[in-house]
Amino acid sequence: MAETTVAEVMAELAGLEDPKAREVNERHGDDHGVNLGKLRAIAKRLKTQQELARRLWATDDTAAKLLALLICRPKAFERDELDTMMRQARTPKVQDWLVSYVVKKSPHAEELRLTWTADPDPVAAGAGWVLTAERVVKKPEGLDLAGLLDVIEAEMKDAPERLQWAMNTCLAQIGIAHPEHRARAIAIGERLEVLKDYPTSPGCTSPYAPTWISEIVRRQGDKPKA
CATH class of the missing domain: 1.25.40 (Serine Threonine Protein Phosphatase 5, Tetratricopeptide repeat)
Structure with a gap:
């Protein structure tokens, strides 16, 4: 050929x-x-x-x-x-x-995750946070989830759009996958109100983290912590 x-x-x-x-x-x-x-x-x-x-x-x-x-x-x-x-x-x-x-x-994914998350370029940093969200779900061992929530709480509100989306995804995944951090993840989302008014098509889940977390947890048959 x-x-x-x-x-x-x-x-x-x-x-x-x-x-x-x-x-x-x-x-x-x-x-x-x-x-x-x-x-x-x-x-x-x-x-x-x-x-x-x-x-x-x-x-x-x-x-x-x-x-x-x-x-x-x-x-x-x-x-x-x-x-x-x-x-x-x-x-x-x-x-x-x-x-x-x-x-x-x-x-090289983990090495790049660490490098990019700390990068001043918001696109590279966003890629780092996407990789972090992946680890939150699939391989959370060794991650400081409380520390990640600290950074999200301090920086997500004013982050550039693509970085903000990636941090928001990480916030939601922490809340969904880790019940011990769920209440705090929801509280951070409610306080920052990032993507709260984002238009969502019928049948789709809102990217607003408190709604996203609660909806996925409901589908999984678990109840979000009060």
């Missing part, structure tokens, strides 16, 4: 460009017009191709970067390479996919 070239992939992505999709995506800060379902179909066809992924990433085209994240081998990246990629990501969707599909599966 002939090797797929970057030029071939870029031509295919260009052919999928949809002005209406671009308009919607640009409202969220994402500068591409490719339907993500169609992008995933290309990835499924290409399968894992690490070198092609690296070359697609190097184009700095958002759709190409998203595709690169779907066909790469997460454990093949070095720590510094992933750090550089985070700073090159540029758009929210690329940042989200990089963390969710690549960094979380990397042996």
Whole structure:
């Protein structure tokens, strides 16, 4: 089978460009017009191709970067390479996919979590808090949950948007996964009122932490502490 070239992939992505999709995506800060379902179909066809992924990433085209994240081998990246990629990501969707599909599966995830959480760049710091929220749920051993709540209580209210969302997610996950911290997590959310008025579609759970915590706990058959 002939090797797929970057030029071939870029031509295919260009052919999928949809002005209406671009308009919607640009409202969220994402500068591409490719339907993500169609992008995933290309990835499924290409399968894992690490070198092609690296070359697609190097184009700095958002759709190409998203595709690169779907066909790469997460454990093949070095720590510094992933750090550089985070700073090159540029758009929210690329940042989200990089963390969710690549960094979380990397042996360097914990080191990057610690590095990014303390980073002055709010995008990198937000990525660190996303990784922290993941650990809160899946591997909380060794985390200072009370200390995390201290930081959230002190800093979330005035944090830049993406960092604020990530800290809020961490707050909610602490409240959901750790009953001993639930009352405090809910109290912090109620006092800060972050995302309290965020518009939520019918059937969806509000991102407002007290509502989010209470709803998920209810579904799990547990009762939130008073």
